[in-house]
Amino acid sequence: MTASAHTGGAVTADHDLRSELTEFYARQMQALDAGQAEQWAATFTEDGVFAANAYPQPTVGRAAITEAVKAAAAQLAADQVVHRHWLGMLAVYPVDEHTVRTRFYALVIQTPKNGVAAIHRSTIAEDELVRGGDGWQVRRRDVTRDDL
Secondary structure: OOHHHHOOOOOOOOHHHHHHHHHHHHHHHHHHHOOOHHHHHOOEEEEEEEEEOOOOOOEEOHHHHHHHHHHHHHHHHHHOEEEEEEEEEEEEEEEEOOEEEEEEEEEEEEEEOOOOOEEEEEEEEEEEEEEEOOEEEEEEEEEEEOOO
C-alpha cells in the first residue's frame, strides 16, 4: 500500500470499528514502549511482516519480530532512554469483514534518564490488519520515516 493509494474519495468506517482499532493501537504501542516483546509480537500474525525504510530488509514472522523488539528494548535500556509512541490521524479503510487497511502518523518521543523529552522520529505507517480469534492482528506494517 502506498501513500498515494488513499488520496482521493471519501472513506468511511463505522464508529465501533474505529473504536476497536484505536484500542488495538493503544495496547499495541504501550506493549512496545514497555519492552514487552512477546505481547507486542503477538499483535502480528504468525507470518506478519514489519517493513521500514530505515532497514534494508523487512522483519518477517512473529519469532523474528519478537527478537527484534527484544534487541531494541535492550539497547534502549543500555542507553538509559525511554521511547513513547504517539499515534494520530488514523484513517481506516475497510476491505471486508475480516480485513482493514489503516494509515496513521506516529511520533516517537525519546526521553533520556534525567533528560528532556524530545521528538526522536516522525513517521507514517500503513497497516493491513486481519481479524482473528483474538481480535485484530497486523499482517503487514510499512513504516516510512520522514527523515529518510
